[in-house]
Amino acid sequence: MGRKFFVGGNWKCNGTTEEVKKIINTLNEAQVPSQDVVEVVVSPPYVFLPTVKSLLRPDFHVAAQNCWVKKGGAFTGEVSAEMLVNLDIPWVIVGHSERRLILGESNEFVGDKVAYALSQKLKVIACVGETLEQREAGSTLEVVAAQTKAIADRVSNWDDVVLAYEPVWAIGTGKVASPAQAQEVHTELRKWLQANISAEVAASTRIIYGGSVNGANCKELAAKPDVDGFLVGGASLKPEFIDIIKSAEVKKNA
Numbered sequence: 622m623g624r625k626f627f628v629g630g631n632w633k634c635n636g637t638t639e640e641v642k643k644i645i646n647t648l649n650e651a652q653v654p655s656q657d658v659v660e661v662v663v664s665p666p667y668v669f670l671p672t673v674k675s676l677l678r679p680d681f682h683v684a685a686q687n688c689w690v691k692k693g694g695a696f697t698g699e700v701s702a703e704m705l706v707n708l709d710i711p712w713v714i715v716g717h718s719e720r721r722l723i724l725g726e727s728n729e730f731v732g733d734k735v736a737y738a739l740s741q742k743l744k745v746i747a748c749v750g751e752t753l754e755q756r757e758a759g760s761t762l763e764v765v766a767a768q769t770k771a772i773a774d775r776v777s778n779w780d781d782v783v784l785a786y787e788p789v790w791a792i793g794t795g796k797v798a799s800p801a802q803a804q805e806v807h808t809e810l811r812k813w814l815q816a817n818i819s820a821e822v823a824a825s826t827r828i829i830y831g832g833s834v835n836g837a838n839c840k841e842l843a844a845k846p847d848v849d850g851f852l853v854g855g856a857s858l859k860p861e862f863i864d865i866i867k868s869a870e871v872k873k874n875a
């Protein structure tokens with residue numbers, strides 16, 4: 622089964638109204654491969670979601686960067702999955718390492734969030750990844766498997782899940798994983814899905830890479846057979862995001 626290349630832009634906690642409009646203009650004017658070749662999703666901070674949704678070209682989609690773990694209510698400062706659905710936001714990022722590590726979200730909490738978001742018909746970009754300490758201790762595969770298991774324990778339908786492998790040591794550091802390092806973990810994650818869920822889910826689930834992806838390194842990473850796209854941080858705020866979207870062509874010609 623073909624896995625359509627996926628490029629997500631995670632803007633994190635960045636931007637002013639003016640900057641957001643500038644980024645959208647750049648995206649709207651760009652010549653990129655068609656929707657049959659690449660799925661593009663940009664993820665601004667909550668407050669800019671309506672602006673981005675209304676101004677962004679219709680072939681690109683919008684994601685929130687997080688949502689509450691269950692139905693909304695008395696949870697000060699949170700935004701519920703229902704609200705995202707109400708705004709017609711189709712995607713949400715869940716379990717980013719910045720939330721796991723800085724805000725203390727556990728594997729179980731992330732798994733619950735993924736399950737609730739899916740139950741509300743949101744599509745989910747679920748993030749996993751090891752710290753430098755864990756990599757150096759040789760526990761990378763164990764860590765990402767445990768993170769994936771907490772999601773798999775709570776989710777039965779993987780159609781609307783994209784799995785993002787984002788090694789923490791590569792995020793915002795300029796230290797990109799080598800194509801071989803990314804491929805190794807993606808292969809293992811796919812094997813894990815095959816062994817623990819099904820061959821179909823393993824074959825159809827997109828596993829994307831995140832961590833210091835830029836216009837210069839994206840093609841080499843995209844050429845790896847189990848790299849199905851990217852989740853881009855810093856470079857998604859810059860015009861080079863267009864080059865990253867275009868790296869989908871590498872796959873098409875593979």
Ligand SMILES: O=C(CO)COP(=O)(O)O
Nearest residue numbers: 631792793832833854855
């Ligand atoms: O965390 C990331 C995307 O979610 C990656 O961030 P950078 O591309 O800035 O390293």
